[in-house]
Amino acid sequence: FLASDLKTEGQYNSWMGIYAGATHQPVTETVLKNHDHQLKFVHKFPKELNPKMWTEMAEDICKRIGVVPNEVDHYFITQLNFNSINETMDNLGVSRDKAHMVMDKYGYTGSACIPMALHDAYLQGKLKKGDLLLFIGSGGGLAFAAAAIRY
Template identity: 65%
Template sequence: MPNAIILSTGSYAPDRIVPNSYFDTLLGEDVSTWLEENVHIYERRWAAENQSTADLCIPAARQALERARLLPEDIDLLIIATDTPEFISPSTSSKVQYELGLVNAGTFDINTACAGFVTALDTGAKYIKSDAQYRHVMVIGAYAMSKYLNMSDKKTVTLFADGAGAVILKSEETTERGFLASQLITQGQYYGYMGIYAGGTYQPITPKVIENQDHLLKFVQKFPKELNPGMWSKMATDLTSRIGTTPDKVDHYFLTQININSIWETMDRLGVARERAHTVMHYYGYTGSACIPMAFDQAVSKGLVKRGELIVFIGSGGGLAFASAAFIY
C-alpha cells in the first residue's frame, strides 16, 4: 500500500524587515521590551504593498520543486492553506497553479486559520494513500496578515507577519517512512474570539464596517492561557500512543509559533527537552498557517532534521481549530 513521504520543502519570507523599534515609534510607547522578553520576537517580515498571498506561495513552491528535482507538470494536486486568500472567490490555489505551470494538478484551498497547514498536510497524505493517481502532492501554508492589521491596535500589529512554506509529498511503497497518523479537533465555542469578521456573507463590507475597522483582524476576547499547551500536549500524547510510542521518543516537534511560552510549557508537560521544538518567530514574527512549514523548512535546511526521524506537527488557529500529524521523515 502506498504511503505519503515528505520529499522536499521550501519557504519564502518577504524582503521587508520590520524591527520592534518600528512599533515603539508607531504606537508611541516601548513595546520592544515586552516583545523581546515575553514572546522572543525581535523582528518580522511584511509583504510589500504590491505583494499578495499568491506572490508568497510561488517562490516557496519553486524552491520545493527544485529541491525535489521535479518539473511543474509532475504535481498532481496543489492544496493551499490560508485565511488571507487572494480573493474571496476563486481559490488562491487556482491562481498559483496557473502561475507555476502545474498543468496536471487539481487544486483547492483549505481555511482552518492557523491550523490550516497541518490540516492540508493530513489531507494531502490521505489523497496519496487512498488514490493511486496522486503521485506528488504539493501543500503550501501561506499568510499575508499584514494586509489586515489595524496599525493602532498593539494587540495584533506587533505580532503578525507574512510568509509561505511548502512541502511536496510523494507516493512511495514503504513501511519505513512517511505518514503515520493524524487528528483534527475543533472547539467551535471560540469562533468569535479572534478573526476577520467582515467581508463575508455574515457582515458584507459597507462604509460603516470600514469606519469601525471590522474588516481588519481583531482580538475580541482573550483565550484561556492554558488552552494551547493543554490541547497540544494532549494531542501529542494521544497521537504518539496511537502509533505505539511516547512523546519523549519524538525527535522533533513543530508547533504553531504564536507564543514561545506556550511551546515551552507544552514541552515541559510532555517531559521533552525544549530544544526539540524548533522555533522561527524570533526573526519572522507570527506567520499563521505558514509558520509550521517555515520552521520545518529551516530545520531541514540547517540539517537539524534527518531522514528516519520521528516528527510531530501540531497546529492551532481561530475557530478554534487544532490539527496534528505524525511522520517519519
C-alpha cells in the same frame, strides 16, 4: 505518514474573526472605520488552552503510534509564542530543544509558521532520515490538528 488528529473547541467560535465583508455585512464607511473587515480578536483566549490541547494531542498521537513523547525527534508547533511551546514541551517531559522555533526570526506568520519551521530545521541540517516528526497546529475557531511523520 503515521497518524493524524483533528479537534475543535467550538465554544470559542466567535472569539475571533472577520466580521464584515461580502453579503453578510457589506463594506461601508462604518465597517472600515471599525476595522470589521479585518481580523479581530473579540476576546482573549485562555493562555493555558494551546499548551493543554497541544499536550493532549501529542500524547494521543504518540500512544496511537506506539511511542512516548520523548521518542519524537522534532516538534513543529504553531509559532504563537515561546511560552506556549515551552510549556507544552515541559508538560510532555521533553527537552525544549526538540521544538524548532522560528518566530524570533519572522514573528507570527499564521498557517505558514509550521512549514517555515520545518524548512529552517532542514536548512540547518537538523533532520535525519528516519527521524520522527510531530506537527501540531492551532487556528481560529478554535481548531487543532496534529500529524506524525517519519522523515
